[in-house]
Amino acid sequence: MDPAPFIDIYCERxxxxxxxxxxxxLTNLAFIIAALVVWPAAWRRRERSLLELTVIALVGVIGVGSFLFHTLATPLSAALDVIPIWLFFFLYILLLFVRITNGKTFDIIGYMIATIMGFALVVYLVGLLSRGGEAPLNGSLQYAPALIAMAVASVIAVWRDHPVWRYFAGATAIFIMSLTFRSLDQSTCMATAGIGTHFLWHILNATVLGLLLMGAVRELPPKN
Incomplete structure (x- = not known):
């Protein structure tokens, strides 16, 4: 009997x-640690935000999903790895829009529609680049929408001289490093004795998400 198929896209496997x-x-513990570090700051609020707590909890879920993928290496575990990441992406953006519009429904809907349209456009362009062969940059182009969104948020925050810019800009810079290490995983396999650099993607990404969460909790609190 043939052994069960598994997904083999990283140097270490x-x-x-x-x-x-x-x-x-094991480096997926970094995501759980990031969530645990930020959680108390949101939990201590007089009026807790369910959306904010959900976004924080999702970072821990990302760690669990990624752990399952890097152990089971099945299509189902791959879905459990990717779905929480993009769910976090959209819910975090929703949280930002709720905070900056003071909960104005029509403004939030408009911003979210614009975000989804921009996301779809970037995904389409990335798909064009990935046609006819192996995905460029070891598949890291799939995270282009997240990088663009973080960069745009950083520019807007700097332009408005909002203190959250430090968190956004720091997260963007670290995310670029994170994507670099994810992209180099296979090409550095021999030089790293079969370990690769994907584990640095986990550690740096957890730092990125921790910064984004702390920026929202500290500098964009709910308005009374």
Missing amino acids: TTGAFWAEPINA
């Missing part, structure tokens, strides 16, 4: 075994 990617799997 050489077999279908559960612990074939120990470093990639």
Whole structure:
């Protein structure tokens, strides 16, 4: 009987075994730590925000989903890895729009529609670049919408001289480093003795999400 197929797209994995990617799997603890660090600041509010707490909890869920993918390496675990990431992306943007519009429904809807249209356009353009062969940059182009959104948010915050710009700009800079390490994973496999650089994507990404969360909690609190 043929062994069960598994997804093999990272340097560290050489077999279908559960612990074939120990470093990639265990570094997902960084996401859980990031969520635990930020959670108390949101929980201590007099009036807690369900959306804010959900976004924070999703960072922990991202760690769990990624852990499952780097251990099970199945299509289902791949979905559990990707879905929480993009759910966080859209809910975090929704949280920002709720805060900056003071909860004005029509403004929020308009901003979200514009965001979704921009997201769809970037995904379409990335799809054109990825046609007819292996995905460029080890598949990292799929995160182009997130990078663009963070860069735009940073520019707007700087332009308005809002203190949250430090969190957004820092997160954007670290995300660029994170994407670089994700892209170099396979090409650095021999130089890193079969470890690769994907684990740095986890650690740096957890830092990015922690900064984004702390920026929203500290500098964009709900208005009374």
